[in-house]
Amino acid sequence: MSDILAVSSLTKRYGGLVAVKDVSFSVREKEILSVIGPNGAGKSTLFKLISSFVTPTSGEVRFRGERISGLAPHQAARKGVVRTFQETTIFKAMTVRDNVIAAHHLRSRASLAGFFFGTRLARQDEEEFGRSADEILTFLGLSAMRSEIASNLPHGHLRALGIAIGLATNPAVILLDEPFAGMNHEETQRAVEIVRGVRERGVTVLLVEHDMPAVMTISDRIVVLNFGQKIAEGTPQEIKDNPAVIEAYLGVEDESIGL
Amino acid sequence: MMKARNAIALAASLVLLLVAIPFGIQASGRADLYYTLTSVALLSIISAGVWLTFYIGRINIGQGAYALMGGYVSAVLVTRYGFSFWLTLPLAGLFCAAASVLIGLPILRLRGVYFAMVTLVLTEVARLLALALPITNGAKGIVSIPLPGAVRIFGLTLIPDFATLENPRLAFYIMAVIAMVLCFVGMYRLVNSRIGHLCQSLQQNEELASSIGVDIARLRVIAYAISSFLGGFGGAIFASITQSIYPSSFTVADSVNFMLNCFLGGLSYVFGPILGTFVLYFGWDILYSFGDFQLLIFSIILIALMLVLPNGLFSLRLSRSRGEVTQ
């Protein structure tokens, strides 16, 4: 399998604080790769660095050989690297379906002026977006609440809507920010299935997560961060047996990290 | 179906504005109403620009600056360089749009109250510039601007010379109303096309919008440029009607009023600026008879309206008939 995303010597400093230090790893085409680590390990900074929401102090991220660090977020998204958000970051006042339709922006072939004047291409686009949005909503089990105003959705469905918005952009790599956070066992099971389904659509998944059992079942490979540095990388089995990882999580209840 | 309904609504409002109202005014002999209605039409165009910036999530109290700028551009071009008024109209709008791109690039990064305050300051900057620049003729302003001339193509008179007309007020009224209808048809189309979705995405969450690939900086500038175009366009017509423009023609109070027009009509409703302007302007006029108490009563009514209908006048009709629509 070829590498779709290469992270090399990525470093981010905030004043004197080093949030991410010299982290390198690569993501292979169509795999599910998870980044884990104790609280404050630099996971979310790394996440923002990869999605170009933050510019690295040094090092770079390459997507299919092309440098994406330093681009604006929308440019990274245009290349195919799209992130989702943790909590209630949705278009609150739009309906669920409109959220997903709006997110089809990158697929539009007509220009803004084209949409304004309602050219044939624009009409085709709008039709296509509607169809595609319905398909995505069905895939994520949201079609029953498509006309609901997004802010009225229950918690678990909000997460799914976030993923739906991400999928609508037709990404090559989707970055999921703690997709299982705050879910009970049953909800996690469902979310795990969804993430697998996303991969089956041909999308490479990179996720940042706390929930160890879920990560262990779902990931092809895992990268472990501690104090901003990579301390381990490998298959779930390798990670489980890695003494450095156990060291990093020491003091944490064994069960909660799935060891 | 939808289309047919819109076409009927459009035709009906054209008949109302261009036939019924002039006929009514003629019958009642209240020719002064032309001026009032023309003002309402023009002010609602300028306010529509403010509404559009609200629509992308920015509070714009700087529209007076562009109205003033547009007025001066048109006045200078007509009086100094002998341009036809009709040509200066789009030029004034484009000049303002271009200026707003330069100004907007840095300041559109500001949000919320910061943007509001900066735009407020912008209105003052425009006034002071008009006082200081040589070309604007300082506090004396530019006066005796000729009325719009004729437009002829191949000897065919499309628009007559306003100065030769028996009733230039009616001509201005017709011009303003047509401009208003065009403006709001455009706004309606904008809001109900995919661009509306994108603007709403900006309004509701800029971070998420950029994560789905929307070039938020560009879209913001485009919306702001359209908004300023409308400001300059409206300002240019105003200068032509009053045949004069002064640094105090559009001040901070006007900028605030444009914003109030939008609020009063309701920020969720694209036709809100028309209703808001109409009510505010006529309300003010009607209260004229109270003399010294005009401002007092006006402001009390305004406050009362806010307390009763914090989401604008349109929310009243819509919440009764077909529920709330999108924000």
Place this chain on the structure above:
Amino acid sequence: MEQVVVNGLYLGAQYALIALGLTLIFALMNVLNFAHGQMYVLGGFVTYTIYGQMKLPFVLALVCSGLTLAVVGAFCEKFLFRPVIRRSKRDESTMLLAAAIAFLLDAVILLLFGEKQRGVPKIINGVFLSDTIVMPYDRIVVGVVAIVMIATFVLYMQYSKTGRAMRALAQDRVAAQLMGVNVERYSMIGFALGAMLAGVVGGLLVTITGISSGIGGPISIKAFMMVMIGGAGVVGGAIAGGFILGMMESVGLTVLREFGDITYLVIFVCLMVFLSIRPNGLMGKPWG
């Protein structure tokens, strides 16, 4: 040069007090108080009435200015802003309300006191003279009173129970509520305090520059500028912004005199350039 600095300090102290009130209201309620300038004017007219017309002691007049505005502020918060904030779909609605209140105060001031510029007798006669500085005593007194008030305000916010509660509220409304801070009560106190500051400055300055009904709007604009320079919602920012604007005005009036009345134009342009580099002012927190 020293003269310019002293003038700047004197102006800055007044400005800082006005900006403090505005920023306090903004920090607590997220309301941009358009009526701040009008509150200043009202304070000026109260002092004018009591000290100038009724010939009662200036200190009493100043206290009355403060109290009147505190009551007006508390009333606005409780009966106007609170219900609108609760029921409106968008934060911006409070701006319309604030603008309407500004109109209302303008109208009331106009009806009660008329259009004329009003002045009062000097509180102290005489002029301080040295080699480089000429400063009337009354200006010195007013400047010192303003600086003392700023210091008192800062200490009050820092150490009193009310001050601490208001700071908690400004940082995070929800968290403050969870910690048991009575949000409604302290919002009202904060609004009253902010309005009071505006009123007191009005009362102070009426003795120097006089007062007229039309200057509310321009004062509000100046206050907005100070808050933008320093950063909205930050006490230190408001003080810094006030002194910076006072200094710029003082310097500008001296240096730019030969070019005509362009001081404010220059200040505005500087401000816009500055804000495009530092969108949150000197010490502001990111908004939104």
